[in-house]
Amino acid sequence: MKLLPVSIAIFIFSTVLFAADDTNATEKIxxxxxxxxxxxxxxxxxxxxxxxxxxxxxxxxxxQARIREFIILRKDIKDGGDQMYYVYFLKPADIRKMVFMVHxxxxxxxxxxxxxxxxxxDLVRRIAASDKRTSFVGSDFLYExxxxxxxxxxxxxxxxxxxxxFVVKSVPKKPDTVEFSYFDVWIDRRTFVPMKMNFYDKKxxxxxxxxxQKIEIIEAGQxxxxxxxxxxxxxxxxxxxxxxxxxxxxxxxKYDIALKDIFTERYLRRPPKEARR
Amino acid sequence: MIFCKPLPLKIAIxxxxxxxxxxxxxxxxxxxxxxxxxxDVHGFYEMRSGWRSRKDEYEKDMSIMEQRLQIDVSSYLDxxxxxxxxxxxxxxxxxxxxxxxxxxxxxTSPYDFMDLKIGRQVLTWGTGDLVFxxxxxxxxxxxxxxxxxxxxxxxxxDAAKISLFSDIANLDIVYTPQFDSDRFISGERISYWNSNLxxxxxRDAIQHTDKPDRWLRDDEIAVRLxxxxxxxxxxxxxxxxxxKSPGGQNVAATRAIFPDLNVxxxxxxxxxxxxxxxxxxxxxxxxxxxxxxxxxxxxxxLRFLVGFTQEIGKDFTAGLQYYVEHMLxxxxxxxxxxxxxxxxxxxxxxxVRLTKLLMxxxxxxxxxxxxxxxxxxxxxxxxxxxxxxxNLAVEAGANIFFGDYPSTFxxxxxxxxxxxxxxxxxx
Numbered sequence: 001m002k003l004l005p006v007s008i009a010i011f012i013f014s015t016v017l018f019a020a021d022d023t024n025a026t027e028k029i030x031x032x033x034x035x036x037x038x039x040x041x042x043x044x045x046x047x048x049x050x051x052x053x054x055x056x057x058x059x060x061x062x063x064q065a066r067i068r069e070f071i072i073l074r075k076d077i078k079d080g081g082d083q084m085y086y087v088y089f090l091k092p093a094d095i096r097k098m099v100f101m102v103h104x105x106x107x108x109x110x111x112x113x114x115x116x117x118x119x120x121x122d123l124v125r126r127i128a129a130s131d132k133r134t135s136f137v138g139s140d141f142l143y144e145x146x147x148x149x150x151x152x153x154x155x156x157x158x159x160x161x162x163x164x165x166f167v168v169k170s171v172p173k174k175p176d177t178v179e180f181s182y183f184d185v186w187i188d189r190r191t192f193v194p195m196k197m198n199f200y201d202k203k204x205x206x207x208x209x210x211x212x213q214k215i216e217i218i219e220a221g222q223x224x225x226x227x228x229x230x231x232x233x234x235x236x237x238x239x240x241x242x243x244x245x246x247x248x249x250x251x252x253x254k255y256d257i258a259l260k261d262i263f264t265e266r267y268l269r270r271p272p273k274e275a276r277r
Numbered sequence: 278m279i280f281c282k283p284l285p286l287k288i289a290i291x292x293x294x295x296x297x298x299x300x301x302x303x304x305x306x307x308x309x310x311x312x313x314x315x316x317d318v319h320g321f322y323e324m325r326s327g328w329r330s331r332k333d334e335y336e337k338d339m340s341i342m343e344q345r346l347q348i349d350v351s352s353y354l355d356x357x358x359x360x361x362x363x364x365x366x367x368x369x370x371x372x373x374x375x376x377x378x379x380x381x382x383x384x385t386s387p388y389d390f391m392d393l394k395i396g397r398q399v400l401t402w403g404t405g406d407l408v409f410x411x412x413x414x415x416x417x418x419x420x421x422x423x424x425x426x427x428x429x430x431x432x433x434x435d436a437a438k439i440s441l442f443s444d445i446a447n448l449d450i451v452y453t454p455q456f457d458s459d460r461f462i463s464g465e466r467i468s469y470w471n472s473n474l475x476x477x478x479x480r481d482a483i484q485h486t487d488k489p490d491r492w493l494r495d496d497e498i499a500v501r502l503x504x505x506x507x508x509x510x511x512x513x514x515x516x517x518x519x520x521k522s523p524g525g526q527n528v529a530a531t532r533a534i535f536p537d538l539n540v541x542x543x544x545x546x547x548x549x550x551x552x553x554x555x556x557x558x559x560x561x562x563x564x565x566x567x568x569x570x571x572x573x574x575x576x577x578x579l580r581f582l583v584g585f586t587q588e589i590g591k592d593f594t595a596g597l598q599y600y601v602e603h604m605l606x607x608x609x610x611x612x613x614x615x616x617x618x619x620x621x622x623x624x625x626x627x628x629v630r631l632t633k634l635l636m637x638x639x640x641x642x643x644x645x646x647x648x649x650x651x652x653x654x655x656x657x658x659x660x661x662x663x664x665x666x667x668n669l670a671v672e673a674g675a676n677i678f679f680g681d682y683p684s685t686f687x688x689x690x691x692x693x694x695x696x697x698x699x700x701x702x703x704x
Contacts, residue, residue: 138639
């Protein structure tokens with residue numbers, strides 16, 4: 001029976017392939033593009049859609065804290081590609097029920113579409129914001145930290161592979177469009193969650209650090225189709241220049257929920273129940 | 278001035294009418310307890326004071342001096358949302374207490390393709406920034422000019438809004454059974470050009486009006502047909518009602534009137550280059566004076582707006598708009614005008630908005646300027662708002678008017694120039 005070894009080989013090969021899909025066995029990836037792509041999917045594209053309640057605590061150098069609380073809904077058009085975000089604010093009181101919506105485009109020549117809904121005026125405002133490196137709701141997180149920096153904007157280099165991490169250095173292709181000269185990312189080799197990001201200024205001095213402080217495995221789907229998504233549920237960004245830091249915590253994280261197309265003007269004016277309850 | 282009509286009763290009637298079938302008493306009690314447990318109460322307390330910077334012999338020296346408590350109560354059941362929002366105002370200029378019911382509505386989606394909002398509500402559409410063509414919902418110009426929060430530029434309407442959604446296009450229909458006028462400049466708080474007297478007037482000549490007020494007969498209907506194509510927002514509009522601020526005088530010239538008005542228009546808005554651009558136009562058909570021969574009634578007009586907004590620096594945004602009002606039967610109107618017409622055929626207006634955020638976006642500095650090269654007048658709205666913490670905000674600003682002539686749109690308010698400060702605690 002000469003055929004048997006071949007079929008065994010196929011069996012083993014397909015098992016390996018299957019296992020490669022499992023997050024536990026992906027250590028074989030060494031190509032830097034594959035690493036940053038996978039980390040990008042893990043950080044920003046888990047499931048086809050997602051929902052979470054987010055609490056941001058912004059603490060300035062004097063220790064005064066400000067709180068932002070919102071529900072965030074996300075839907076992917078394509079993994080690693082365009083996405084839609086819907087942010088419904090709960091706190092502070094003066095911006096309660098305000099809605100911020102983004103249609104994110106990964107095409108580098110196309111700016112994101114952004115809307116703001118002001119409930120007191122029933123006003124749908126279109127926001128002109130081409131600079132993605134501005135603060136998100138006054139926190140130390142930037143728009144780009146929240147919705148992801150376009151991978152094609154940087155050159156990526158795998159500088160080190162430790163027991164636990166891939167360390168990737170990313171250098172912007174257009175340095176004059178950003179305030180940093182490069183950043184290093186520590187990507188967990190097992191989960192591909194970016195665990196730490198260090199940003200260096202134009203003088204190559206470390207000035208900004210983002211850390212993933214708490215990871216949880218969130219399950220989605222039912223029965224045989226249960227998927228496990230490693231998820232950052234607490235991250236902290238520190239601005240070493242200003243002494244300010246922002247802690248971002250995620251609660252009630254859910255993936256692959258039954259979500260209609262709520263990323264339209266209709267739902268800006270009347271937030272859907274997914275955003276409010 | 279009490280703006281409160283017996284609306285809660287109407288809402289109650291709507292609720293009863295709209296309730297699916299006759300509910301068993303138990304079910305009703307259940308709903309009531311749910312309504313209370315889902316209830317959410319918020320609001321703010323505010324103190325605001327302002328002074329005139331120029332002596333105005335027809336108005337009080339203080340332009341604004343009030344305390345305001347806004348209470349916002351919302352709740353929901355499976356089939357509907359409910360909201361009531363009202364302001365209790367201690368007004369030390371009018372020396373009286375007021376209650377201004379801003380919102381009191383029920384919202385429901387009876388079908389996937391339909392939304393309904395019935396009751397007192399604030400309504401806005403169109404693309405202009407503090408310039409309105411197809412948005413003919415009530416404005417409160419008095420609040421705007423004396424330095425209240427910009428939220429108060431929008432006065433509420435007692436209306437039913439029906440929204441229908443489809444892949445082809447979406448349709449909004451707003452029916453207002455009884456005409457809701459603007460809270461216009463009457464002379465009470467803001468002095469204005471009185472063409473009958475041929476001079477600036479104020480509290481000495483408060484404008485009295487003949488307002489259409491017959492329920493279901495003196496009504497308004499506003500329609501918007503809109504569609505988003507590749508994130509360019511296209512809309513067509515139509516309005517049948519009345520000039521929202523007085524647009525004429527009765528024959529004896531004793532009262533201001535609100536002549537019939539129909540408006541047809543369109544708009545588009547979307548990303549242009551590195552910013553957002555918008556275009557909007559409207560044809561204002563002054564239905565009581567189609568030929569333009571009645572000098573006591575507003576002429577028909579074409580209105581056109583083009584705007585562009587862009588981020589020009591970190592947390593620094595600039596917006597520019599050009600707007601024109603073109604009178605359609607100018608010569609007839611001019612010849613028949615009793616007091617002789619002072620305005621040009623075209624009124625050109627340029628607006629510039631500059632907004633800069635500082636101190637982690639807790640400090641907002643903004644300047645909105647209207648400038649009319651044809652009227653030769655200017656209206657500037659500088660404002661600084663600082664969020665002391667998550668609840669407390671302090672604010673200072675001004676409304677500055679100047680112009681070459683006392684009768685132009687902004688020039689007439691020269692003596693109303695004011696500065697104000699405010700403190701607001703939100704909860």
